[in-house]
Amino acid sequence: MDQPTKKKPSRIQQKNRKRILEAALDVFSQHGYRGATLDQIAEAAGLSKPNILYYFSGKEEIHVTLLNRLMETWLDPLAEMDPDGDPLEELLAYVRRKLQMSRDFPRESRLFANEILQGAPRMAPHLQSGLKPLFDEKCTLIRMWMDQGRLAPVDPGHLIVSIWATTQHYADFDAQLGVLMPPGAPGAESFLDTLYTRLLSPLAQGTA
Amino acid sequence: MDQPTKKKPSRIQQKNRKRILEAALDVFSQHGYRGATLDQIAEAAGLSKPNILYYFSGKEEIHVTLLNRLMETWLDPLAEMDPDGDPLEELLAYVRRKLQMSRDFPRESRLFANEILQGAPRMAPHLQSGLKPLFDEKCTLIRMWMDQGRLAPVDPGHLIVSIWATTQHYADFDAQLGVLMPPGAPGAESFLDTLYTRLLSPLAQGTA
DNA sequence: CCGCTTTTTTACCATTTGGTAAAGTCACGA
DNA sequence: TCGTGACTTTACCAAATGGTAAAAAAGCGG
Numbered sequence: 001m002d003q004p005t006k007k008k009p010s011r012i013q014q015k016n017r018k019r020i021l022e023a024a025l026d027v028f029s030q031h032g033y034r035g036a037t038l039d040q041i042a043e044a045a046g047l048s049k050p051n052i053l054y055y056f057s058g059k060e061e062i063h064v065t066l067l068n069r070l071m072e073t074w075l076d077p078l079a080e081m082d083p084d085g086d087p088l089e090e091l092l093a094y095v096r097r098k099l100q101m102s103r104d105f106p107r108e109s110r111l112f113a114n115e116i117l118q119g120a121p122r123m124a125p126h127l128q129s130g131l132k133p134l135f136d137e138k139c140t141l142i143r144m145w146m147d148q149g150r151l152a153p154v155d156p157g158h159l160i161v162s163i164w165a166t167t168q169h170y171a172d173f174d175a176q177l178g179v180l181m182p183p184g185a186p187g188a189e190s191f192l193d194t195l196y197t198r199l200l201s202p203l204a205q206g207t208a
Numbered sequence: 209m210d211q212p213t214k215k216k217p218s219r220i221q222q223k224n225r226k227r228i229l230e231a232a233l234d235v236f237s238q239h240g241y242r243g244a245t246l247d248q249i250a251e252a253a254g255l256s257k258p259n260i261l262y263y264f265s266g267k268e269e270i271h272v273t274l275l276n277r278l279m280e281t282w283l284d285p286l287a288e289m290d291p292d293g294d295p296l297e298e299l300l301a302y303v304r305r306k307l308q309m310s311r312d313f314p315r316e317s318r319l320f321a322n323e324i325l326q327g328a329p330r331m332a333p334h335l336q337s338g339l340k341p342l343f344d345e346k347c348t349l350i351r352m353w354m355d356q357g358r359l360a361p362v363d364p365g366h367l368i369v370s371i372w373a374t375t376q377h378y379a380d381f382d383a384q385l386g387v388l389m390p391p392g393a394p395g396a397e398s399f400l401d402t403l404y405t406r407l408l409s410p411l412a413q414g415t416a
Numbered sequence: 417c418c419g420c421t422t423t424t425t426t427a428c429c430a431t432t433t434g435g436t437a438a439a440g441t442c443a444c445g446a
Numbered sequence: 447t448c449g450t451g452a453c454t455t456t457a458c459c460a461a462a463t464g465g466t467a468a469a470a471a472a473g474c475g476g
Contacts (some may be wrong), residue, residue: 010471012423031326035242038464042230051424053465084357110325113380117318117325120383127387135388152406156244157389158399166370167375172321173373175328181365191366198360198406220443246434258436259454265432285464423472432463441454446447 001142017055019045021069024062029107032114033063033122067115067123070108071130078134078160087145088200095163095192102171109171135160141153151200159199166192224242225263227253229277231268237315240322241330264394268330275323275331279338285309286342286368295353296408301401303371310379318377344366359408367407373402 023044027036038059041050050173056062077097081090102109115123135157142156170177170188235244250257257275262268284306287300297318310317323331343365350364377409378396 010422010473016209016423018300032243032322033242035326036241039462049464050423050466052425054423059464113321113325114240116381116384117321118243118383120387121449124383127384131384132387149326149374154402155399158396161377161385161388162374162399162403165373165381169369169377173324175326175332176324176335176339177369179328179332179340180369187363187366191363191370194362195370195403195407199403218452245432247432256455257434258456261435261448261455421473423470425468425470427450427467427469429466431457432465433461433462436459437457439454439456439476441452443452443475444450 009068013055016045016051020047020052020055020062021066025066025107026112026178028063028066029110029114033118049094061138061193064122066111067126072114073101073105073108073128075130075134078138081138081141083141087142088197088202089149091151091159091200092193092196095167095196096189098163100187106171106174109160109168113172129190150202151197152202154199163196166195213247217254221263224253224255224259228255228260228270229274231369233274233315233319236271236274241326248303256359272330273360274319275289275334278320279334281309281316282320283338283342286346289346289349291349294383295350295358296405296410299350300401300404301315303404304397306375307373307397307400310375314379314382317376320374321380350371358410362407371404374403 012063020041023046024036026044027040031040038052039047041062042052046050050063056065075092080097081094085093086197115121120127128181139156140162142151142159145151146153146156220347222367228249231254232244232249235248238244239248244267246257246260247283250260253260260270264273288305289302293301306377318370323329337384346368347364350367354361354364
């Protein structure tokens with residue numbers, strides 16, 4: 001799809017594009033799209049502003065490139081949920097992967113959060129085409145597990161969304177958590193384990 | 209503290225300050241602090257830019273004013289949690305109030321989220337002085353309930369944080385939810401009810 | 417070492433943005 | 447109705463920002 005125009009990115013091109021994206025991730029995730037400036041990105045990347053515009057056609061292209069890359073990484077943990085595994089184990093493993101991802105890639109998480117907060121102006125299509133199908137697929141899978149009595153019944157959509165909410169919160173609201181809790185919020189893993197174990201254990205208890 | 213300088217805000221002052229804050233809430237919550245412009249706020253308020261600067265000393269003062277007002281409203285639902293009530297009922301009522309608040313004041317929720325995402329540059333002191341004490345107080349209360357066996361034991365801090373995460377998510381990530389779920393995400397209330405009922409019911413079930 | 421392409425720098429620009437000065441205009445009590 | 451203080455508008459700015467043109471400097475195959 002882009003062979004005719006761009007044959008092969010030279011070594012130096014690859015290196016500099018990577019440096020720019022790395023710097024841009026820092027800046028965008030910290031200040032949001034409109035709050036970030038090309039000068040900031042340029043300085044963080046150790047390049048001049050016009051030089052950056054030699055590698056990317058503009059601010060927006062940098063941002064969109066980051067968002068595209070992010071999408072794959074972001075969907076991964078959900079995609080890994082195995083239909084043939086033990087339901088509760090699969091769900092809990094997913095929660096752990098997602099939490100770990102928030103820990104390992106807080107900048108990516110904030111970039112994403114920022115974009116969604118502003119109404120996903122540059123991401124709506126990707127949500128439709130990338131996230132939605134996977135979301136629906138996993139909802140169906142979870143519903144099946146529940147119908148088989150292998151998980152306590154709850155709305156699968158809200159379940160997944162709640163997992164996103166709780167896990168990403170640790171990255172996105174770090175500034176708040178830093179004030180309220182010691183450092184890094186230890187114990188999040190075991191809390192979430194307990195939360196979702198009690199929610200989903202098929203040995204149904206008293207219903208409220 | 210400000211009697212010597214400002215005696216009494218005239219009727220027109222009150223009206224226009226309110227209009228400006230209302231407009232600014234729209235704009236700030238949609239674009240973030242740096243993404244919002246005085247011109248946008250001015251247009252939304254139906255006033256000229258210099259006129260706005262007649263009522264507020266600058267962009268930052270408007271933002272800070274909004275943040276201050278927000279703080280009170282935001283803490284309210286948590287403050288209402290009654291030490292003398294039934295523990296589980298109090299917690300669930302809190303969850304419902306918080307969710308309702310996200311529904312009723314999505315702009316405020318986004319304003320807050322934006323500020324925290326950027327590292328709370330204009331809010332850190334308020335978190336320390338306003339939120340932290342209340343948070344600690346309620347953590348102590350919840351821990352007491354748990355020690356009395358009236359709630360299943362979990363970390364109170366993570367519990368409260370998870371309530372924030374799940375409820376605010378419905379306002380802050382609306383753009384994402386709109387793609388994934390029908391409209392307005394019906395059933396959030398009952399999902400969260402189930403989630404926290406199963407987590408906190410003192411009739412402890414199997415421990416993971 | 418040469419010539420050609422790729423990369424980088426220098427010097428600019430137009431627009432946007434937060435903010436100001438100062439000249440009105442309005443409201444209202446004397 | 448007239449003056450005085452509260453409010454608004456008009457006309458500006460300086461700085462910041464996204465972006466461009468074109469010259470200079472590196473790379474690099476031959």
